[in-house]
Amino acid sequence: MLHTALLRTEPDFLLLNAEEGCAYGLLDRHPRSPLWEPVLAQGRADLAALRTGDRTVWDATAVDPVRRRLALRAAQFDRADGDLELLRHLVRHEAESSMTDELRLAAVLVGLRGHAEDLPLLDEVRATDFDTACGLSEMPGPDADGAALREWARGLDESRFGTDPSDEPPSTWTELAADQGLVELARTALIRRLDDIELDQSRLRRRDAPKALDPTPLRSLAREFEQLGDRIQALRAQRLYTALQDSAWDRVSARLTQARLERETGQLPRAGETLTALRGILADPADDSLRHWWGVNLGRFIAEEHYALTRTLADADLPEEARATLTTAEEIRGELSGAAATAVRELAVEVAERVEDVRDLD
Known part of the structure; x- marks a missing residue:
């Protein structure tokens, strides 16, 4: 009876650490059925x-x-x-x-x-x-x-x-579980997999270069969590992924996704800090991978995320923060060229009007 009860604890019930988001260890060592x-x-x-x-x-x-x-x-x-x-x-x-x-x-x-x-x-x-x-x-x-x-x-x-x-790759089974509506089954497996990587990053070692790490499994985990609607766990995976990026382009791209997830989970100060770090990389990239960022879609996406955070700050009744972020967004838009600048023009007008509405209420 004890064995049967213990086997019911997961995936039906999974105890998570409220601050870190990781799962606590199982109460026993009885083998579970494979996913x-x-x-x-x-x-x-x-x-x-x-x-x-x-x-x-x-x-x-x-x-x-x-x-x-x-x-x-x-x-x-x-x-x-x-x-x-x-x-x-x-x-x-x-x-x-x-x-x-x-x-x-x-x-x-x-x-x-x-x-x-x-x-x-x-x-x-x-x-x-x-x-x-x-x-x-x-x-x-x-x-x-x-x-x-x-x-x-x-x-x-x-x-x-x-x-x-x-x-089979674990993603085969988590994706098929999610497709069947077995969301918690998939989510539990993904959380355990992320926990394993967080505790032991040697799991990311590349077979062809054992001293190098391949962070792509973390990016895949972040996407799978998002597809399941779990942005908190997606953010955990994305932060780890961001920390392992090397080139300036990859560091900016990873921080851009991280800032979006922080914004969508209501962590607005953290989102602002992440965008500040992103702009620091733009100012001092340390390599030439970002030499044309203002004329391609990456520049457009950077501007759009600044405007998105501005609107969220305004909606959260944080007018000072919204105005400050809007100023930064406008500065970034001023650096864009060609289609990238044109693509964000309408959004810029909408967000500026929203910030003005908040100012009028003040």
């Missing part, structure tokens, strides 16, 4: 139903993007010789979602059979749009033979897929 098990449950059920040959089930699964992706993942880990026809059916429909990992997987599962008659079908799938043409560019053409198709599929299967769900 892929509950995520893949619907896909396994649909795959079993598909194998009965019921065309109603085939159509219902094929037209539902989430069920279709899950069924293909289930077929990845439970391969059967009799699945070829249903895989052909699913790959046709998966092309409707353009270039997805599951479309590539479906093409591989079909290609592993090595039937030359599948090449026209796969070539048609590849020709769906520009993205599929690029994503499946290395797939043999319609005039190839079955052996070439099988060789291509085997190579991609070994490098990207395989038959063990635990070998």
